[in-house]
Amino acid sequence: MIDRGIPQPHIHYITIDQIRKGLGHDLLKAAGLIVIIAGMTVPGKYLRGTPINLSEIGDITRATSGTPVILGGPIRLGYGSQGGMRASGFDFTGLTLAQSDIESFVYDMLAPGRGLKDPYSVDHRERTTQEIARWGVKGAFMIDQHPDYPHVMCELETYRGCARPEHCSFCTEPFYGESDFRNIRDVVSEVRALYHHGARYFRIGRQPDLFSYHARDRGGELPVPDPDAIERLYKGIRNIAPALKVLHMDNANPGTIAAYPLESEQIAKIIVKYHTSGDVAAMGMESADPAVVRANCLKAMPGDVLEAIKLVNRVGDKRGDNGMPELLPGLNIIHGLKGETSETFDHNFRFLKMLQDNGLMVRRINIRQVMTFPGTSMWQDEGTGKYHDLFMRFKDKVREGIDLPNLKRLVPVGTVLKGVMCEVHDGITFGRQIASYPLLVGIPDRLPLGQFMDVTVTGHGHRSITAIPYPLDINSAKARLISQLPGVGKKRTRSIIRSRPYRDGDDLAGKLGDVEGILPFIKIE
Ligand code: SF4
Incomplete structure (x- = not known):
């Protein structure tokens, strides 16, 4: 306009x-x-x-x-x-x-x-990359009209389209044709414009595989990744937006990472060098059943996905500034694809269990049933909902047997997560860090919405954690927050409250005895 x-x-x-x-x-x-x-x-x-x-x-x-x-x-x-x-x-x-x-x-x-x-x-046509370069910059002013401004995640498109000669049965990305890479300079200019208008949170998203941005076609099934292009993109963004608060990625093709481990490891290291922590490389595995992979022309066999997960863990599993690991894989699993049998569910569970047994972390496992679109080869398939009940049971089994232990390893009790934004009241307060795939945090108190706070992790659900404000002011905190402190139950909470106020750590120790376990998570005011 x-x-x-x-x-x-x-x-x-x-x-x-x-x-x-x-x-x-x-x-x-x-x-x-x-x-x-x-x-x-x-x-x-x-x-x-x-x-x-x-x-x-x-x-x-x-x-x-x-x-x-x-x-x-x-x-x-x-x-x-x-x-x-x-x-x-x-x-x-x-x-x-x-x-x-x-x-x-x-x-x-x-x-x-x-x-x-x-x-x-008016003709129905695709926009060109030159147009999107112009419109991205000219339209950046609009960001301050978003109700969450300035806490808005800006999605940066680097390209769209899929370079594979054959495509996954369910996917709509091939409708966009060959990959139409945007110029690095254009993406950086868009960041400059958004940053100028107050944007501080960015996600390099939209593309089906960030590792393939400006990848070179050498005639193989997948183009060869170009680490130099990724370095120039990330460096350009960091230079132009020095005070950005979040820089995350989105999709990564595990097939690319497995096929080109050297280039991919370089790229993963570049991402970790320039991004902000708590980042996720979302990998579309879709199925660990080789028969389903073949029937749907999926992008990677289970062995490839395993290699990709190992690589990202190796480079990214160190804990970063915001309390989350730097960069972890996310995993997408789809049920209802062609060739699925009841054994497909066993294949998928065994794969996830094997990751767990090998100490590999996955930030989140997204399990869904396929939604079919006209024009994809899944469109004619009638069997998408055939195993619905099995699907529901499988989801529960993964939540209990995989997600929960995974979450406990990801953010153990006592981990401090920085910058959680309070978003919703529902009995307690729910909040999240601003991130590409943020973890849901439940805080057992009614806190002002929109407030940012650091929190200490105190417990785990299947897909969320419980946490309390960090550091907790022991002289004024409510009993239900104190009782969440590591190692503190109801009885000890009562003694803590009875002996308030405390002057300092010595006073606390004098009145309560051993307080080493709680000192890292509290303040005394
Ligand atoms: S899901 Fe398959 S078809 Fe779709 S973009 Fe990825 S590799 Fe290409």
């Missing part, structure tokens, strides 16, 4: 959560053009922020009758709210679906000198 001469004050950004709270309706009514970005290709559950659904899109369209509404984003591939289902088509009157890139559609609709073009006369 800016590139078409629309002044900044005329461009507004609202999230669906704001609309749900009754905000922004006047803006919608007064708008001359409404652009809705919606849809997801990877279904998930979120602590805050639920993606817009079809009935909400319909409500907005009806409430603003007469105003052109353009819908785009991943929803153009089909709409689905959860895994295990087919993404469906939909039909709304009064709305135009941008069937390719919504950015270029809106740009073309605003052709100079012609007012707002009739959407039916």
Whole structure:
């Protein structure tokens, strides 16, 4: 829009959560053009922020009758709210679906000198990397309209498309064709613009495999990674945004890492040198059943994934500044793929157990049922939900037998996590560090939302941890927080409270005896 001469004050950004709270309706009514970005290709559950659904899109369209509404984003591939289902088509009157890139559609609709073009006369086309370079910089001002600003994670696209000659059966990435790498200089310029507008949290995301950014095609199944390109990208970002608070990555193809271990180890070391800790290389394993890997043309055999996990652990398992390991693999597993049998679940569990037995850490294991999209080879498959009950039991077994012990090793009791933002009240306060894949932290107290604090880990759930503020002020803390201190139960909590206030550590020790176990986690004020 800016590139078409629309002044900044005329461009507004609202999230669906704001609309749900009754905000922004006047803006919608007064708008001359409404652009809705919606849809997801990877279904998930979120602590805050639920993606817009079809009935909400319909409500907005009806409430603003007469105003052109353009819908785009991943929803153009089909709409689905959860895994295990087919993404469906939909039909709304009064709305135009941008069937390719919504950015270029809106740009073309605003052709100079012609007012707002009739959407039916606009071509559906992909935006070029030159356009995205321009628009990324010109649109950076918009960040301060986000309700969480300045605590907003900015996703930086480095490329899209998949270089493999054959593609995984479920994946929509091949719709974008060959990898269209963005210039390193352009990505860094986008960071400069966002940083200038107050952005401090960045994730190098969107691409299917960061290790393949600017990889060179040498005629093999996978292109050869270019560590120099990754170094220039990360160094450029760090130089231009010296006070950034988070720099994380997203996807990594375990097939690339296994095929090119030397280049990949160099890249993992470069990432750890320039990033911020608590980073995750999310690996799409999808299945540890070789028959399923073959039937779906998946990118890596279990042995390849194992090598990739070992490499990332070797380089990244040291604890970093924010209390989390520097860089760990994340693992995505998909059920409902072609060729799946009940034995597939055993293959997958055995693989995860083997990681655990070998002391390998995984930051998080994402297990889901496949969502099928038209145009993928899974689309014709009828068997996606065949083992639904087995799938639910498998998930529970992984949560109990794998996730829980994994989490205990990842962040043992007594670990101090820095910069947890309080986000939701639900009996207690839930918060997270701002990160690509943050750990959910439950704090047994009602704390002001939006506040940042350091916490001491005191317990583990399957997918979350319990923690208390660090350091805990022993003279004023509530009993339920004191009772969470390592080695302190109900009885000792009562003695601690009875003998308050304490002047200093000596006074504490004089009144309570051995306090070595709690001293690292408290303060005395
Ligand atoms: S999931 Fe498969 S098809 Fe999709 S981007 Fe990765 S390697 Fe390519």
